[in-house]
Amino acid sequence: MGHCLSCFKNQANADNSTSQRNKDEMTEIVTTHQVPAVMVSDYPQEEPLLHNNENSIIYRNNTNLQNANTLASVGEPCPEVHPQKTQYCPDKSQKTFYQKLPSIPRTMSSLGTSEPRISEYKINQLFDQYKDSLEDAILAEGIENLCNDLQLNPDDFKVLVLAWKLNASQMCRFTKSEFVQGLKNMKTDSIKGIQLKLNEITCGLNRDSESFKDLYRFTFKFGLDVSTGQRILPTDIAVLLWRLVFTNNEPPVLDKWLSYLEKNTHIRGIPKDTWYMFLNFSEFVGEDLGTYDDTEAWPSLFDDFVEYENDQMNQNVTKSDIKIQD
Known part of the structure; x- marks a missing residue:
């Protein structure tokens, strides 16, 4: 009907190549920019899922992944990253997703003192x-x-x-x-x-x-x-x-x-x-x-x-x- 089987095969191979290339690019982006290095190394890669036959990669739960990243920065359990494992995030020798907040200056501790404030007015x-x-x-x-x-x-x-x-x-x-x-x-x-x-x-x-x-x-x-x-x-x-x-x-x-x-x-x-x-x-x-x-x-x-x-x-x-x- 205008198309032979070999044409469909060639088209399918081209689609699969394009899909695989997009998958690799998106996996690299997510791994590099969203997931801390320790999480990539400690847990196996999640299998990406195709959604509605579009060339986009979606993990099972982006919200849970973000929560896991946050917990990883403060040393809390990270059960959502891998459902079969529950372990604590890395110690101080390993990198965390968020930078450590600066300590409160000593002068700030005086804000709560009971000494009355004098008004020149x-x-x-x-x-x-x-x-x-x-x-x-x-x-x-x-x-x-x-x-x-x-x-x-x-x-x-x-x-x-x-x-x-x-x-x-x-x-x-x-x-x-x-x-x-x-x-x-x-x-x-x-x-x-x-x-x-x-x-x-x-x-x-x-x-x-x-x-x-x-x-x-x-x-x-x-x-x-x-x-x-x-x-x-x-x-x-x-x-x-x-x-x-x-x-x-x-x-x-x-x-x-x-x-x-x-x-x-x-x-x-x-x-x-x-x-x-x-x-x-x-x-x-x-x-x-x-x-x-x-x-x-x-x-x-x-x-x-x-x-x-x-x-x-x-x-x-x-x-x-x-x-x-x-």
Whole structure:
């Protein structure tokens, strides 16, 4: 009918050759680009199936094969690759389909910490609440309002601690930079937070002598009037600040020392060296001043004070002797 048997045979051979060539190409593609090398080597090749007499290669279940590839990358069983075998995928010495994910940096572990996050915006709002209407600073009235909200008296020891932590340059004045940076250093942005921090810092001063020394030195600078270039602390201000800074750890000699300064009105001021040395002096001498050595390099004001106190003690002893003799 126009075609002989040999023509059909030749056509069939040509179709078979084309089909076999397509099968080989597709098998090579699947083996090279989809199946990990270990899977090709460990398991026998699946028999490809022709679908609808088209020249395409389809494995029994592409979805299962992809799942097997995924499991192979993490070391899970791969039963779908070969139905008669269940074995674990290769160890670290063999290649995996997916690259290893990078490890999480150490800094990421801090994301879950409970430390509160400080808001500079809230600190600025807090500053605006107390700042002066004409000047970009918290002045006497604003500090008084702040103390009221903190439930503190303006002459409370904790107010001095707050000024120390804000690194305030002078009394009755907190600049914006001092207030904002100080609260950031204290890690707080609210009135409640300031209260908690002041309690914590105040308790710590009783245990940390170095921190107290830093507060003590700050107090002298804090009492100066920097607007006039003052370098010597007025005696009346010095007396008030000595009482304030020693609120929680008053040395035995303090009352006698302050009483001496108040009686001797000719003492106009306290230099920085005298202020600094008094801390050592108060730790060195006892209440009776018996351990004081006037040959040491003490300020002359301390010599005068000890001499005055010794005279007072001698007078008391003499008067007592007279009464006994009578």
